[in-house]
Amino acid sequence: MLVLSRQRDESIIIGDNIVITVVDIRGDKVRLGINAPTEIPVHRQEVYEAIQRENQRASGSNGEEYAQAQNGPKFPKSMKSK
Incomplete structure (x- = not known):
């Protein structure tokens, strides 16, 4: 660290x-x-960490929902068509 x-x-x-x-x-x-270009995000460390936690929480939830949507609903074996 400098x-x-x-x-x-x-x-x-x-x-x-x-x-x-x-x-x-x-x-x-x-x-x-x-003073930085607008495309460079600048945050206090605690705010940045909160953003990262929220992004991880959201992507975990959305990731599961996306996988379910891609694979279709899960039915019990007795309900699956043959």
């Missing part, structure tokens, strides 16, 4: 199109401003 020190109003540039600026420092909290 660790950089910055003071208020100083920035870090990532690649050619992402700028992270230290906007404010109050006690143990640092406010960052992030």
